[in-house]
Amino acid sequence: MKLIIPMAGSGKRMRPHTLTVPKPLIPIAGRPMVQHLVEDICAMSVHKIEEIGFIIGVNFGKEAEENLLNIAKNAGAKGKIFYQEQALGTAHAALCAGPMLEGKIIIAFSDTLFRGQVTIDENKDGIIWVQKVADPKAFGVVKLDENHFVTDFIEKPAQFVSDLAIIGIYYLKDGAVLKKEMQRLVDNDLKEKGEYQLTNALENMKQKGTRFTVAEVSEWLDCGNKEATLLTNKRMLETKPQANIPRSAEVKNAVLIQPCHIGENVKIINSVVGPYVSIGAGTALNNSVVSDSIIQAGSSLKNAIVSCSMMGNNAHYEGRTMNINIGDYSILKPEDGK
Structure with missing residues (x-):
């Protein structure tokens, strides 16, 4: 075949x-x-x-x-x-x-x-x-x-x-x-x-x-657009068995609401993650709340509340409550003093 x-x-x-x-x-x-x-x-x-x-x-x-x-x-x-x-x-x-x-x-x-x-x-x-x-x-x-x-x-x-x-x-x-x-x-x-x-x-x-x-x-x-892709991510997490959190991941003072996928060497600090979240290898979350989202590898999220969002590889977001859709190597953060 x-x-x-x-x-x-x-x-x-x-x-x-x-x-x-x-x-x-x-x-x-x-x-x-x-x-x-x-x-x-x-x-x-x-x-x-x-x-x-x-x-x-x-x-x-x-x-x-x-x-x-x-x-x-x-x-x-x-x-x-x-x-x-x-x-x-x-x-x-x-x-x-x-x-x-x-x-x-x-x-x-x-x-x-x-x-x-x-x-x-x-x-x-x-x-x-x-x-x-x-x-x-x-x-x-x-x-x-x-x-x-x-x-x-x-x-x-x-x-x-x-x-x-x-x-x-x-x-x-x-x-x-x-x-x-x-x-x-x-x-x-x-x-x-x-x-x-x-x-x-x-x-x-x-x-x-x-x-x-x-x-x-x-x-x-x-998987034709962002919204459809997030729904597919949700259904895949619901229906396919997920691996345990890898030993290389660092999870401190955090809540994980399953189902989620957590990649290798992920850091989750002072955050709430899930449900229906996929996080790529090497990504760091600090002081954030994330649900119904895909965050790809090598990215970071700080001081933020995001839902129904997609972040690409090596993307960095800091700041407020938003529905975001940013690609690879993007940086979004508040201006100094704001």
Whole structure:
């Protein structure tokens, strides 16, 4: 089994955090969001994931590439890096991992985190992961027949046809067939809304005899913006077991309200932390109250009350009660005498 993860998008809605760190590597509950995805898919695959291909932007940088390869290694797989130089759609993105598109494959878009007990039936031609949504107009959806096979792929339907939204994870028994159909879209410049769409390739496969079924998840977690990312951090802390406070952490005259994630070498002095707080390695909190927030590595918070906030790496904040959203290497503190 091979896992292909398209993740070349720039993450504009998550700025300022994505100005210095690719969105899939932003930590959620102590681990990069793409690592959660890899771990969850490995857990539901009957057979071992042998290779993981990451499709990234050309400007991600060497450090990001090394981090991704280590995520694959820690999952017991061989990591491979592919590049998407232009944002030309989901089919174009997957096609960038052409050498991996053979045999049994899973394609999972990097910001697709989910909850649910799903096991992959590798005997199926194809499986589309879905969730029931209240308003399907904003999503691509599938329509099923009485035997639960997909009859139609519909992109953002104006009228109700189905409430089964496609969440961005796909299993194919024969990746070469998908590769052929995606290449056909590109070769013939068959675009929809200016892009080569993966669902169009799947539709062509269906018309030629491939039978798709669905796997329904209980919860679909989004990391599209700050508010959604904080909610996902909360749900991950609630549903995934958290490690004990590391021995390297220094906690003095402080209250920790679980669930929280506390990284290595964190200092928490005269503070209240939690619930739903993730603190990266080497961060220091002094005389502060923090809840529902993500504070990344090497940062500091002093004399502050913050909630529903995100701080990047090596960011420093001192001062009042606020809802903050500051990126890497930022410094916010009161002026002298105020």
